[in-house]
Amino acid sequence: MMTWQDIERELEQRKLPGLLTLADGRRVEDREDMLRRRQEIKEILCREFAGYSPAFPVTTEGTVCNRDENAYGGKAVREKIILSFRTPFNGFSFAFELFVPRAGTAQSGKVPVFVYLGFTQTPADGPGEEIIDNGFALAHISYQEVAPDKNDGFANGLGTFCSRNPYDSWGKLGMWAYGAGRVADYLCTRPDVDSGRMAVMGHSRLGKAALWCGALDERFSLTVSNNSGGGGAALFRGKTGERVANLAKEGSAHWFCGNFVNYANREEELPFDQHFLLALTAPRHLYVASASLDEWADPRSEFLACAAASGAFELWGVPGLILEEQAGTTMPEHPLHQGHIGYHMRQGTHHLGREDWKHIFEYRRLHGV
Numbered sequence: 435m436m437t438w439q440d441i442e443r444e445l446e447q448r449k450l451p452g453l454l455t456l457a458d459g460r461r462v463e464d465r466e467d468m469l470r471r472r473q474e475i476k477e478i479l480c481r482e483f484a485g486y487s488p489a490f491p492v493t494t495e496g497t498v499c500n501r502d503e504n505a506y507g508g509k510a511v512r513e514k515i516i517l518s519f520r521t522p523f524n525g526f527s528f529a530f531e532l533f534v535p536r537a538g539t540a541q542s543g544k545v546p547v548f549v550y551l552g553f554t555q556t557p558a559d560g561p562g563e564e565i566i567d568n569g570f571a572l573a574h575i576s577y578q579e580v581a582p583d584k585n586d587g588f589a590n591g592l593g594t595f596c597s598r599n600p601y602d603s604w605g606k607l608g609m610w611a612y613g614a615g616r617v618a619d620y621l622c623t624r625p626d627v628d629s630g631r632m633a634v635m636g637h638s639r640l641g642k643a644a645l646w647c648g649a650l651d652e653r654f655s656l657t658v659s660n661n662s663g664g665g666g667a668a669l670f671r672g673k674t675g676e677r678v679a680n681l682a683k684e685g686s687a688h689w690f691c692g693n694f695v696n697y698a699n700r701e702e703e704l705p706f707d708q709h710f711l712l713a714l715t716a717p718r719h720l721y722v723a724s725a726s727l728d729e730w731a732d733p734r735s736e737f738l739a740c741a742a743a744s745g746a747f748e749l750w751g752v753p754g755l756i757l758e759e760q761a762g763t764t765m766p767e768h769p770l771h772q773g774h775i776g777y778h779m780r781q782g783t784h785h786l787g788r789e790d791w792k793h794i795f796e797y798r799r800l801h802g803v
Contacts, residue, residue: 436764438757441741448672448738450707454745468749475710476650482705483665484646485604485691487612488596494519494619499529510535510566519616524595528579530617531557533565533572534626546631546798547571547621549614549654551640551647559637561791568795571627573617577640580613581606585688605690607665610640611647618653631655631803635794637786638731639689642666649714655803657715658794660723660786663731665690667722669708669739670701675730677701709742712775716743717750719803721776721794726765728784737765740775747774769793771800 454462454471462471480486496515505512510533518527535545548570552559557574565572577583581591583606588598592609604612614634622629633656636644641662648657659667664676681687682695697704712720722740724733744754756773758766769778776797780789 436757436766437759438741440764441738441757444672445738445742448669449702450669450671450709450742451705453709453713453742454749462749465750468746471746472714475706475714478706479649479710479714481602481691482693482697483690483711484608484611484694485602487604487608487650488521490521490523492519492521492616492619494616496620496623505533506563506566508536509563515620517616517620519619521596526592526595528575528591528613530573530575530579532621533557533562533574535566535569535571544626544628545569545571546628546803547573547633549573549575549617549621549632549634551575551577551610551614551634551636551643553577553637553640559786561788564788564791570795570798573621575610575613575617577610577613577643581609583639585684588688600692602691602693605688605694607639607643607646607689608691610636610643611650614644614647615651618651622653629653631798633658633798633803635660637661638663638784639666639686642689645711645715648718648720649711652718654718656719656721656798656801658721658723660790661725661728661731661784662722663728663736665708666731666736667708667712667724667739668732668735669742670704670735671707673701673732673735675732678704707739707742709739712739712743713746716747716754717752717774719774719776719797719801721797723777723786723790723793724779725783725785726779726781731784733779734765737777737779740777744773744775769796771797774801 500514502512513532621627634647634654635658637660641659648654679698682698724736740755747754753773755775778793
């Protein structure tokens with residue numbers, strides 16, 4: 435039977451760094467301490483994991499360049515939008531697509547939205563119509579529009595946005611997350627979008643980026659990662675499959691800051707683990723989805739990270755992961771939807787499919803986020 439006692443015992447064996455211990459060694463006791471600890475965690479993750487994103491002020495504008503009043507057979511309005519943003523030093527633009535359900539807009543005036551970091555030009559990598567049918571708007575970002583997913587010396591896309599160093603400057607995860615944040619800037623100006631119910635979501639490496647976006651940008655009421663694995667929701671200590679040494683290779687080192695890849699084969703020396711990242715979404719809502727045969731991502735380590743992050747939510751006065759004791763299993767057989775951390779494990783391999791979306795829709799409706 436899966437119990438909290440078993441989970442806590444396994445977490446102790448993994449020897450995680452203390453989430454609720456301040457840098458001066460004191461235990462976090464209240465919300466004031468948690469605010470201080472939150473800032474410490476952000477600094478650690480910026481310095482040693484994803485890098486520092488630009489902090490200077492930015493002005494964002496969106497220009498509709500194409501509009502279809504009858505997308506999905508008349509169910510939605512589709513707009514292709516050129517998003518431009520400027521700082522005192524530089525500017526950048528990229529295109530994304532916004533789909534707003536016609537019926538939802540007529541009934542309530544504003545609809546909740548998914549800001550989805552996608553691998554393809556196809557909305558949400560497939561089930562765009564189902565998102566509309568379930569009453570949500572969709573802002574679909576094709577991630578390569580923001581920064582190309584290759585080791586190009588940061589010479590393209592947002593890589594040219596500001597100067598960088600090889601140690602703690604942002605990697606591509608930070609750039610994709612920053613792009614999603616600028617889309618949120620624009621959505622907050624839309625009269626048909628509920629800016630209080632924006633979810634940022636991604637699958638695989640883009641699940642990692644979504645987690646970083648939701649950690650830094652508190653406007654997102656919900657952060658969703660699907661099969662995000664190492665560098666995403668999964669704990670590194672005790673992890674199987676993808677580890678820092680794999681992420682430090684040519685195909686993915688550019689996702690992170692330079693300091694992170696130095697921890698290859700030295701996970702036990704990391705001054706954080708991924709429960710730090712998950713905890714930054716507290717006291718808002720977080721949803722983590724795994725797949726039973728996704729050994730590279732390691733669903734057990736994704737689930738345990740949710741449990742390890744729960745204490746931060748509780749200090750904010752909200753429940754984290756709420757566990758249902760289930761006989762004969764060490765992983766949840768049914769979605770865990772009651773807390774501010776939601777979780778499900780789908781049977782199968784590394785994939786984002788209709789079953790995953792179904793559970794995420796259910797969670798959003800249950801909590802009104």
